[in-house]
Amino acid sequence: MVVEAYTPMGRPSAPFYKDPIFLSMAERYGVQVGHILLSWAVQHGTIPIPKSSNRDRAQQNLQVIKLSQEDMTVIDEYHKRPGMHRALAYIGMIEDGKLLGWTMEELGWSLNDEAYVTA
Secondary structure (H helix, E strand, O other), X not given: OOOEEOOOOOOXXXXXXXXXXXXXXXXXXXXXXXXXXXXXXXXOOOEEOOOOOOHHHHHHOOOOOOOOHHHHHHHHHHHHOOXXXXXXXXXXXXXXXXXXXXXXXXXXOOEOOOOOEOO
């Protein structure tokens, strides 16, 4: 069984496309942020299937690079940063202050008034 990555590059509004961490990483490797994301997925053994209606971009998406272990770890830990989990509240999974029956405290999360994880 092989895992396929659903929307491996996220939406164009995804935070990593403007994040200084990803921008500097892409600059160091001489590629776009999308190449960093695809390469990270491939190095984790998943099959990323990016969509592009642009022929040149679709061909560029085939060019994966070898990321350093340090960069892999940075990307692996990225989702743990405060403010990264608002999507859970956005899609309506939080009811009565609980996410799928768990309180934020039970999950080890603190949320601000805008439903962003703060710690």
